[in-house]
Structure formats: C-alpha cells, structure tokens
Amino acid sequence: MNSVKAFAPATVANVACGFDIFGFAIEEPGDVVELSRRDEPGIVITSIIGDEGRLPRNAEKNAVTVVMLHLLKHLRIKDLGCEVILHKNMPLGSGMGSSAASAVAGVVAMNELLGNPLTREELLPFAMEGERIASGSAHADNVGPSLLGGFVVIRSYTPLDIFTIPVPEDLYCTLVHPDIEINTKDARFILRNEVSLKNTIAQMGNVAGLVAGLMKADYDLIGRSMVDVIIEPVRSILIPEFKEVKQAAISNGALGCSISGAGPSMFALSRGIDNARKAGEAMQKRFAEAGIEAGLHVSAINKNGAMVLAE
Amino acid sequence: MNSVKAFAPATVANVACGFDIFGFAIEEPGDVVELSRRDEPGIVITSIIGDEGRLPRNAEKNAVTVVMLHLLKHLRIKDLGCEVILHKNMPLGSGMGSSAASAVAGVVAMNELLGNPLTREELLPFAMEGERIASGSAHADNVGPSLLGGFVVIRSYTPLDIFTIPVPEDLYCTLVHPDIEINTKDARFILRNEVSLKNTIAQMGNVAGLVAGLMKADYDLIGRSMVDVIIEPVRSILIPEFKEVKQAAISNGALGCSISGAGPSMFALSRGIDNARKAGEAMQKRFAEAGIEAGLHVSAINKNGAMVLAE
Structure with a gap:
C-alpha cells in the first residue's frame, strides 16, 4: 500500500463527574490524515490545513507524527519514508479533543499503511504519546474514545485498563x-x-x-x-x-x-x-x-x- | 394484626472502592425482631438475645426502637403500645452491619404491624436514623442493602438518591x-x-x-x-x-x-x-x-x- 487516509473524531472527555476516566466520541467533526510513501526515509509533514499555521511542522514536535515515530520505533522500522497531510477540522485548544483526533488519525493511518501489524487496542499507548506532546500529560480520555468509539472508561493508568460501556440508543x-x-x-x-x-x-x-x-x-x-x-x-x-x-x-x-x-x-x-x-x-x-x-x-x-x- | 416478626440480613458496606456509596446484603446471618401489641401506650424492649447485655434496653437509645419511634412520629401515632424482642444473630462492632440489621428489622416489623403504610423505599430514611444513633452518622450503605437487597449504590445523600444494580448469578x-x-x-x-x-x-x-x-x-x-x-x-x-x-x-x-x-x-x-x-x-x-x-x-x-x- 502506498497511500492511506484516516479519520478520527472529536471527543468529549471527563463527561461531568469522570475527570481523566470518562470520554466519548461524537460523529462530527474529526481530523483527517493522509499518508503517502516516498523514496527517502523519514517522516515529513508536507501540509497542515485548517490550523492557521499554529501547529509545529517539525515531525518530532507535532502530535500527529510523534505517534507515528513511536509506532515505527516499536516495530523497529527505520527506513520508512512518508509524507503527511493533516486536515484540522476542529479548533485547537477547544476542549473537543483536537490533539487526540490528530494523534489517533495519525497512528491509525500509519498502522494501515504498514498492513495493520497492531490491533486497535494496541495502538492506544502510542496515541497517548501524542497527548503527552500536546498537553504535557499522557491522558487517555480523549484518545481512547477517538480510537475505539463508544463511551470509554479508563479504570486505571498504571497498568492501563480501559473498557467501553454501552450507551442508550436515544x-x-x-x-x-x-x-x-x-x-x-x-x-x-x-x-x-x-x-x-x-x-x-x-x-x-x-x-x-x-x-x-x-x-x-x-x-x-x-x-x-x-x-x-x-x-x-x-x-x-x-x-x-x-x-x-x-x-x-x-x-x-x-x-x-x-x-x-x-x-x-x-x-x-x-x-x-x-x-x-x-x-x-x-x-x-x-x-x-x-x-x-x-x-x-x-x-x-x-x-x-x-x-x-x-x- | 397483634404480633409480627421480621428478619434483616447482615451487609457488606463500602465494597473495597465504594466508601459510603456501595453495599450489598448476604443471605445469612441476620437479626430478627418480634413485636407484640400491648394495652399501655409506649414501646418497651422486653428482651434482647445474643448481645451479652451490651445494647441499651432504653427504647430511646437502641437503634431497633429509635427507628420505630421515628416512624410513629412521622405517622402521628401517639398511643401505640408495643413489646419488642430483638434476636442479635451477629456480633456487635464487627463490620457486618449489625446495627443496620437491627434497625431495618425493627422498622420493617413496625411497618408491617401498622398494615404497611409506607413502601420499602420510604422506610429508608427511618432506618438511617438507627445508624445515626448507633454510629454517629446516618449512612445508608448498610441499611440500604439490608432493607432492599441486591447491590445498592447511594448516588447522593442530599437529596437521598439510591438505586440497585444487578449482580452476576455466580x-x-x-x-x-x-x-x-x-x-x-x-x-x-x-x-x-x-x-x-x-x-x-x-x-x-x-x-x-x-x-x-x-x-x-x-x-x-x-x-x-x-x-x-x-x-x-x-x-x-x-x-x-x-x-x-x-x-x-x-x-x-x-x-x-x-x-x-x-x-x-x-x-x-x-x-x-x-x-x-x-x-x-x-x-x-x-x-x-x-x-x-x-x-x-x-x-x-x-x-x-x-x-x-x-x-
């Protein structure tokens, strides 16, 4: 596979009483990440649309690519070359899980490009590293639901123990x-x-x-x-x-x-x-x-x- | 009805993580209260079996009768005469909800003697007054499950908001x-x-x-x-x-x-x-x-x- 596109939704974290333990995803909006292989090794952000120029273009400083670098390191892949386009479809610093949506779209796209070596659940710790870069804390209450969907509960951070619960239809x-x-x-x-x-x-x-x-x-x-x-x-x-x-x-x-x-x-x-x-x-x-x-x-x-x- | 006998089970409160909010009842042991009408007005404790003489015999100081007095006051019944026998079937101060079992058996027996003017749920605040006498705090995590059965959650004390959740069969x-x-x-x-x-x-x-x-x-x-x-x-x-x-x-x-x-x-x-x-x-x-x-x-x-x- 030479190119891939992934969407990750905005999320509501905390959900009133559940600081750092509850979160859920909504249908829209969400960020989109496009990846295309290139010949030279290394991950390059070629374009970010919708951030008004505010997010770092350096791949080692942007949540969307930091998660990819962590994933590649884990998989011991050193020579991959890849161009990244990020479509920011929600405001930064809004409380809508903007950095989580970018990180999740990034890690899901990269996993797909590589032929899905990891399961959805296994991608979570990598997505959390995006949160660490963006907010200083590797919390999971946005990346969890953006990645997995549903209403997510983080029972424990050490060790990480996360599960979803059903929500009423209406x-x-x-x-x-x-x-x-x-x-x-x-x-x-x-x-x-x-x-x-x-x-x-x-x-x-x-x-x-x-x-x-x-x-x-x-x-x-x-x-x-x-x-x-x-x-x-x-x-x-x-x-x-x-x-x-x-x-x-x-x-x-x-x-x-x-x-x-x-x-x-x-x-x-x-x-x-x-x-x-x-x-x-x-x-x-x-x-x-x-x-x-x-x-x-x-x-x-x-x-x-x-x-x-x-x- | 001239006499009645009620059983209320021992309970496990807190249930590890749920201090003051979780409790459940078990099948055995449990306290038994016997009530018999008498001609003179007033509630009299005639016998307590199994407490090694340690519980107060004064009806205004014992949880089992305090709850009855609160219930009668609420119902504006002034002339009821009644003899009380309490069978203590669990140790005092044991963490098994001993005072709650006595209070619940007492209030359920009295409600039955009066022809059930209140529902089970409506008896809860009266049973909690028994806890106040016994432990200094009107908590509901023992009286709730002893009265209602099941796994009980107290969402809020002010206002009192209590519900039960299903437990797995096994x-x-x-x-x-x-x-x-x-x-x-x-x-x-x-x-x-x-x-x-x-x-x-x-x-x-x-x-x-x-x-x-x-x-x-x-x-x-x-x-x-x-x-x-x-x-x-x-x-x-x-x-x-x-x-x-x-x-x-x-x-x-x-x-x-x-x-x-x-x-x-x-x-x-x-x-x-x-x-x-x-x-x-x-x-x-x-x-x-x-x-x-x-x-x-x-x-x-x-x-x-x-x-x-x-x-």
Whole structure:
C-alpha cells in the first residue's frame, strides 16, 4: 500500500463527574490524515490545513507524527519514508479533543499503511504519546474514545485498563464551542491537588450513577449523575457565562451539561436529537447575548471511533 | 394484626472502592425482631438475645426502637403500645452491619404491624436514623442493602438518591469475622479529611469498573476494580494480619478482598461457591496462625433484603 487516509473524531472527555476516566466520541467533526510513501526515509509533514499555521511542522514536535515515530520505533522500522497531510477540522485548544483526533488519525493511518501489524487496542499507548506532546500529560480520555468509539472508561493508568460501556440508543450530544481559547496546560494547573473526602464520596456516587444510568438506559439517572463537584467549580471560572449557558441547556431539554474536556467547549447530553438541538440553540443564543460567537455540533455517540477512509 | 416478626440480613458496606456509596446484603446471618401489641401506650424492649447485655434496653437509645419511634412520629401515632424482642444473630462492632440489621428489622416489623403504610423505599430514611444513633452518622450503605437487597449504590445523600444494580448469578461473598472489635466511630475518626486528586481519580476509575463489571458480569473486571487506595490503607492497620489474610483470599480463588464496612470483618467476592469457600477457609486459617479465631460465612448476594417472617 502506498497511500492511506484516516479519520478520527472529536471527543468529549471527563463527561461531568469522570475527570481523566470518562470520554466519548461524537460523529462530527474529526481530523483527517493522509499518508503517502516516498523514496527517502523519514517522516515529513508536507501540509497542515485548517490550523492557521499554529501547529509545529517539525515531525518530532507535532502530535500527529510523534505517534507515528513511536509506532515505527516499536516495530523497529527505520527506513520508512512518508509524507503527511493533516486536515484540522476542529479548533485547537477547544476542549473537543483536537490533539487526540490528530494523534489517533495519525497512528491509525500509519498502522494501515504498514498492513495493520497492531490491533486497535494496541495502538492506544502510542496515541497517548501524542497527548503527552500536546498537553504535557499522557491522558487517555480523549484518545481512547477517538480510537475505539463508544463511551470509554479508563479504570486505571498504571497498568492501563480501559473498557467501553454501552450507551442508550436515544442519547445525543450537544457540543458548543465558544470562540475563546483555553490552554490545556493552564486548565490543569489551576486544579487543586487535594480534594475533601466529602467531595470525593459525592463524585464517586455520581461516577457510579452515570455508569449505571448509561448501562440501564435510565435517562433520569444519567442526568442526576452529571454533577461534578471537584473540577467544574474551578475550571468554569475560565468560561464566561458558564452558569447561564448551563442553565439554558438544562431549561431547554438537556439531561445535564458541563465542560467538555478542559474547556472552553461545553457539552450537554439529551434524550432524542430534538432536545439536543433545542438545548444547543439555547446555549448558542446565551453565548451570543454576551457577545461570544459559538459553534454548535449535535451528534449521536460515535460507536466506531477512528476509520480508514476509502482511497 | 397483634404480633409480627421480621428478619434483616447482615451487609457488606463500602465494597473495597465504594466508601459510603456501595453495599450489598448476604443471605445469612441476620437479626430478627418480634413485636407484640400491648394495652399501655409506649414501646418497651422486653428482651434482647445474643448481645451479652451490651445494647441499651432504653427504647430511646437502641437503634431497633429509635427507628420505630421515628416512624410513629412521622405517622402521628401517639398511643401505640408495643413489646419488642430483638434476636442479635451477629456480633456487635464487627463490620457486618449489625446495627443496620437491627434497625431495618425493627422498622420493617413496625411497618408491617401498622398494615404497611409506607413502601420499602420510604422506610429508608427511618432506618438511617438507627445508624445515626448507633454510629454517629446516618449512612445508608448498610441499611440500604439490608432493607432492599441486591447491590445498592447511594448516588447522593442530599437529596437521598439510591438505586440497585444487578449482580452476576455466580457471584458469591465470603465474610470472615476475626474475634476482635473495632468501634465504628473510631474507624471513622482515623480517616483523613483530604484525599489527593490522584487517588480520587484512581478510586473513581475503580468505582466505574466495579459497577460496569457487576452489570456486564465481567468477573475479571470486578476483581481488578476491587481496589481501595483511600480507606483501606488507613483502616487496615486496625486489623492484625490484614495483608496476609487478603493475600490468602486472592491466592485461593477470590476475585478480590477488602474490609467489610469499618472492619474488622473482611470480605471477598468470588466466582462460584467453591472458590468462595476455599478463599474463606484460607482466610480463617491465616487468622488462626496468628492466634485469632474467626467466624466464616459464605453466601450468595441476597436479592430481597429484609423479610417479614411467617407468624
């Protein structure tokens, strides 16, 4: 095979109560990576479309190629020559798992180019290295769902233990991206290192409730469990109008609403696509009233994750 | 109706990772409460069997009758006269939910005597008042499962939000009670009020894993998730031979093993009754090697909770 194209979807990490342990993928948008073999050895980024020139073009510094270099090193392949085109279809630093989508599309494309020596699950640690380059922390709550699809739980990081749980058929995600930017490193920096035992217990109760709610298809329980007493109270101060936008979502049909990843994007979960759209429009409108333009995506939960696209 | 008899089972609270939010009931042992109407108003404890004279006989100070008084007050019944006999069939301060079993048997018996004005679920806040008297804290992780049966999750205490999740058919509990005593108030007192964010995340991952493992009937995941990085490291120092007994359980077929409630009882979960027995015998033997006698109970998860017994 001489060329390949792969798509990896945007993701919502944390999902209210599940900081660093929950994430799910949506249908759209997603990044696309094109790979073509070339005669000289080495990986070269020939073009990045949609990043406004902001991402590094050096293959050793960009998440999309760092994951390929890790994969090639693991497979002891030294002489591969390859040109990379990255189509960035989502904003950077948006809380939509932008760096994860690039890393996952990159590693899936490279694995395909090589004839799929590794399984999807085996690609995960390589994709996580992309996150380390992009955000300083090799977390899996974006790359996991972007790679595998579905609602992903990371039970443990050492050793890595990740699994998916079923989601109800009629669950839809609203993702609203206000046109402001938060650096993931900053968003981690402001978190406190200690949590009260009381808040830990409350958060564990909501984690248990969200898993059970999704698996039982109990929409009310899903909504009641979308409560984050640890991270949201701190990070939401970085998002103008957070409380009002959240209230707009819930008053307009959403089961619950919180920050997507490190923000500033906000997500809601709703029963039925009509509620998801109505909630999204209300959120967008509330941002607009404060003079903030916001992009809107309404989507089912993506069950399949990254895809190799037809040549 | 002039007399009634009710049984409420022993329970395992916390279940490794789920401090204050998880609990399940076992089949045996359990406390039995007998109520008989009498002509004079007022609730009188006429006999307690099996407590070696240690529980208060004053109806306003014993969990078994405090719950009845709360229920009568709620129902605005002032003139009821009633004699109470309590059969204590499990040791006090054992971590087997002894006070919860008495409180639940008491409130279920009284509700039955009155013709069941309240549902099972509605009795929960009254049973929790029994825990407040007995341990200083109105937690629900023992009274919930003793009352309702099954594997119980307390998502939230304010407002109270409790639900049950299915457990795999072939899951068995081993409960080993070493002949030492820990006061629940002391066991709470030694806990730290702050938890590191890192440990909070690890614990949330295990909470999610245990709920998903139980609901998927994924026994390996259940075992991997029975990890408590917050409470067990502190409370286990109160239990002699804790590490060795835990290791004996896991080396002899248990999926996982931890402290039952506030201890000193230890529980294990296993796939199949044979593994549960083998693990229990190994745990008992390990305690015996340290000169500690230990009682052993092997049981399926109790699906029905408290029962009114035939007259």
